[in-house]
Amino acid sequence: MPGKVILVGAGPGDPGLLTLKGREALESADVVLYDRLVGDGILKMIPKGTKKINVGKQSGNHPVPQEEINRLLLDYALDGKTAVRLKGGDSFVFGRGGEELELLYKNNIEFEVIPGVTSATAVPAYAGIPVTHRGASSSLHIVTAHTRDSKEPDIDLRKYAEIGGTLVFLMGAAMVGYIAEGLMDAGMDRYTPCAVIENGTTPRQRKTIGTLCDIEEKAGSVHSPAMIVVGAVCELSGRFDWFSRLPLYGKTIAVTRHEEHSSGLAGRLRTAGANVIECPCIHTESLVTKRMARELKIEVKGYDIIVFTSASGVRAVMEGIYDIGCDARVFGDTRIAVIGSATASALEGYGLRADIIPDKYSGRALGKALSKAAERGGRILMLRSVEANRRLNEILDEAGAEYKEIAVYRTIPECELNITDLINKGKIDYVTFTSGSTVHGFMQFHKHADLSSFTAVCIGDTTAEEAGRCGMSCIISQNASVDSMLNTIIGDSIFEAE
Ligand code: SAH
Numbered sequence: 001m002p003g004k005v006i007l008v009g010a011g012p013g014d015p016g017l018l019t020l021k022g023r024e025a026l027e028s029a030d031v032v033l034y035d036r037l038v039g040d041g042i043l044k045m046i047p048k049g050t051k052k053i054n055v056g057k058q059s060g061n062h063p064v065p066q067e068e069i070n071r072l073l074l075d076y077a078l079d080g081k082t083a084v085r086l087k088g089g090d091s092f093v094f095g096r097g098g099e100e101l102e103l104l105y106k107n108n109i110e111f112e113v114i115p116g117v118t119s120a121t122a123v124p125a126y127a128g129i130p131v132t133h134r135g136a137s138s139s140l141h142i143v144t145a146h147t148r149d150s151k152e153p154d155i156d157l158r159k160y161a162e163i164g165g166t167l168v169f170l171m172g173a174a175m176v177g178y179i180a181e182g183l184m185d186a187g188m189d190r191y192t193p194c195a196v197i198e199n200g201t202t203p204r205q206r207k208t209i210g211t212l213c214d215i216e217e218k219a220g221s222v223h224s225p226a227m228i229v230v231g232a233v234c235e236l237s238g239r240f241d242w243f244s245r246l247p248l249y250g251k252t253i254a255v256t257r258h259e260e261h262s263s264g265l266a267g268r269l270r271t272a273g274a275n276v277i278e279c280p281c282i283h284t285e286s287l288v289t290k291r292m293a294r295e296l297k298i299e300v301k302g303y304d305i306i307v308f309t310s311a312s313g314v315r316a317v318m319e320g321i322y323d324i325g326c327d328a329r330v331f332g333d334t335r336i337a338v339i340g341s342a343t344a345s346a347l348e349g350y351g352l353r354a355d356i357i358p359d360k361y362s363g364r365a366l367g368k369a370l371s372k373a374a375e376r377g378g379r380i381l382m383l384r385s386v387e388a389n390r391r392l393n394e395i396l397d398e399a400g401a402e403y404k405e406i407a408v409y410r411t412i413p414e415c416e417l418n419i420t421d422l423i424n425k426g427k428i429d430y431v432t433f434t435s436g437s438t439v440h441g442f443m444q445f446h447k448h449a450d451l452s453s454f455t456a457v458c459i460g461d462t463t464a465e466e467a468g469r470c471g472m473s474c475i476i477s478q479n480a481s482v483d484s485m486l487n488t489i490i491g492d493s494i495f496e497a498e
Contacts, residue, residue: 003030003081005073005104007097009090009116010034014126014201015041016270017117025114026050029084031076033069037088037225039202041270066096070103077109088225090118094144094170118142120168123200124229127207128241131166136232139165145175161186166231173198173224177216183230184212193234198226203249203275209237246273247490253430254419254454256281256438264482265432272486277428279417281441284312284409287386288320296406297321297330303404304378305356306331307370309339309363309392310435311346313383316409318350328352337373339366340460340480361460361480367395374401386410387437389462411437415445423449430489432457434480436466443470457489 006025011017026032026046034043036056046052053072055064064072069085076083091097091113104111120142121131131140141163145155160167161183169179176196184190190213198206208219212230243249251274255266258280266276288296296317300306308314321330328351337356338344344354356373358365370380370392380396380403382388387410396403422428423446431454433439439458456472458464464474477488 001080002109003077003079003083004110004112005077005100006082006084006112006114007091007100008084008086008114009092009095009118010038010042010086010088011117012089012119012122012201013037013039013199014122014270015039015045017122017201018042018045019114019116021114022116025084025112026086028082030081032084032086033072034086035088038086042086066099070100073100074103074107074109077104078107087116088119089122090116093118093120093142094146119200119225119227120170123197123227124168124195124233126201126205126243127195127197127229128237128239128243129195129229129233130236130240131168131229131233133233133236136236137164137166139163140168141165142168142170145169145171145179157182158186161188166229166233169228169230171227173222173226176219176222176226176228179228179230180212180215188212188230192230193232194228194230195234195237196222196226196228198223200225200227201243203252203270203273205243207237207241207244209234243273246271248493249273251275251429251489251493252277252422252427253432253457253489254279254422254428255432256442257432257434258283265485268482268486269489272490274489277417277419277422279419280414281438281445282411283414284316284385284411286316286319286409288316288323288408290320290324293317293320293324293326297324297326300331300334300381302379303334303381305335305337305370305373305380307337307366307380307382307384308343308347308354309366309382309384309388311343312409312411313385314343314346314350317383318347320408335373335378337366337370339363342480342482360478361484362478363389363391363460363462364395367392367399370396370403371399371401374399374403379403381406383408385437387440389436391462411435411441413437413441413444415441418445420446420449423453426453428454429493430455430457431472432485433463433467434459436463439463439466439470455492457485457492459485 008022008025031051033053033055055069087095124131191211194215196208196219210218253274254277269276335355338354340361356369358369382405386407451471456467456474458467458474459477459480464476467474475492477485
C-alpha cells in the first residue's frame with residue numbers, strides 16, 4: 001500500500017502560529033521534509049524518532065533542487081510512508097506547493113493540504129498593520145518580487161501603482177529600493193506610507209515605517225526574510241503595534257531546565273515577547289526500582305507525613321508505584337507536604353492533593369512547617385534527590401524532628417546547547433534557574449562565561465544562594481510557579497528600563 005503526502009504550512013515564524021491540524025500531521029509523519037524558513041520552535045515539535053530532511057533553499061544556493069524534492073516525496077509515498085512536506089507560511093502562497101502535487105497526482109498518490117498562516121497577512125499583523133481597513137484600503141495584493149536568478153524581478157510595477165489598496169511584496173531583502181522607485185516612477189505618490197518588516201512574528205522582528213521616497217534609506221541594510229508593505233494602512237502601525245510593546249520584547253532569556261519541565265515557562269516567556277533559548281543543564285534519572293517501589297509501598301504506612309521537594313521526585317515515585325501495578329492509594333490518608341505549587345500540581349496529575357504547601361518557596365519555610373507538624377509527634381519521610389540540599393535536614397535536626405530520607409532520583413549535568421559565546425557577546429539578558437542542581441549543571445559547562453553580563457532568575461532563596469556563590473547577580477522568584485517567575489522577570493525589566 002502506498003503512503004501519502006501531507007503539505008503543511010508552518011506559518012511565518014512564531015511556532016504558536018502552526019495550526020492544530022498541522023501539528024497532528026507532524027505527529028503522524030514517518031518523514032518530514034522542511035524548508036529554510038521553518039523555525040526551530042516548529043522543528044522541535046517533530047517527534048524524536050521521525051526522520052527529518054532539510055531541503056531548505058538558500059538564495060543562490062539550492063541544496064535540494066525542486067525536481068528532487070518532488071521525487072523524494074513520491075518515493076517515500078511509494079514506500080508506504082506518510083511524508084509531511086513542511087513549508088514556511090502557506091504552501092500555496094508562493095510556496096510551490098502545487099508543483100509538488102503534480103507528480104503525486106500523476107502517480108495516483110494520496111495527498112492532503114493543510115493551509116498555513118501566510119506571512120503576507122501575519123507579518124503585517126505583528127507589526128500593527130491590518131492589511132485592509134475601512135476607509136484606508138479595501139483590497140489586498142500579494143506580489144512576489146523574487147527572481148529566478150537574482151537579477152531584477154520580472155514584475156510590472158506600473159500595474160500595481162494604479163491598483164490602489166494594500167500591496168504586500170514578498171521578496172529578496174535587497175529589493176526595497178527597486179520596488180519603491182519603480183512605484184514612484186509609475187506615478188505613485190512619493191509620500192505613500194510603507195513598511196519594511198524583517199523576521200516578522202519572531203523576537204528578531206525589525207520594522208521600519210516610512211514613505212516610498214525615504215523607506216530605502218530608513219531601512220538601511222535589510223535581512224531576509226523580509227517584505228515591503230505599501231499603502232495607507234501602514235500609518236496605523238504606530239497605534240496598533242502590540243507585538244513590540246509586549247513586556248519582554250527584545251529580551252533574550254535562557255531556560256536551563258528540560259523542555260518537558262519548563263515548556264510552561266518557555267511558552268509563557270515567548271508569549272510575553274521574549275526570545276527564549278532552551279539550554280537544559282541537567283536531566284533527572286529515577287532511582288526507584290520495582291523492588292524499591294514495593295518496599296516504599298509498605299514503608300509509607302509507618303509515616304505521618306511524606307515530603308516531596310520537586311516535580312521530578314513526584315514523577316520518580318509515582319511512576320515506580322504505577323510500575324508495580326499500584327496507584328495513589330498506597331499513600332492512604334498519610335499527609336503530603338510539598339515545597340511549592342509546581343510540585344503540588346505534579347502530584348495532582350496522579351490524583352493526589354498536597355496537605356502542606358508553605359507560602360514561600362524555600363527549604364526554610366518547608367522546614368518550619370514540617371517542624372511544627374513534627375512537634376505533634378509526626379514521623380516524616382522525605383523523598384528527594386541524591387543531591388538534595390542539606391538545609392532542610394538542618395532545620396529538622398534543630399527542631400528535633402524524627403525523619404527519614406530516601407533518594408528517589410538523581411540529577412545529571414548535561415549540555416545540549418552551550419551558550420558561553422552568546423553570553424560573552426552580551427546577547428543573554430536572563431538565565432533561569434529552578435534549583436541548585438541547574439546552577440551546578442550550568443557552571444560545569446559554562447566555566448568561561450562572563451557571569452556579570454546577565455541576571456540569574458532563581459526560584460527561592462536556596463537556589464539564589466548557590467547562584468550568588470558562583471558569582472551571579474540574582475533576582476528571586478519567591479514561588480516556583482510560572483506566573484511568579486514571569487512576573488519577577490517582567491518586574492526587573494521594567495525597573496531596568498526606568
Ligand atoms: N509561503 C510563504 C511565502 C514564501 S516566499 C508564506 O505564505 O508566507 C518567502 C518570502 O516570504 C520571503 O522572502 C519574505 O518576503 C516573506 N516572509 C516569509 N516569512 C517572513 C517573515 N517571518 N518576515 C518577513 N517576511 C517573511
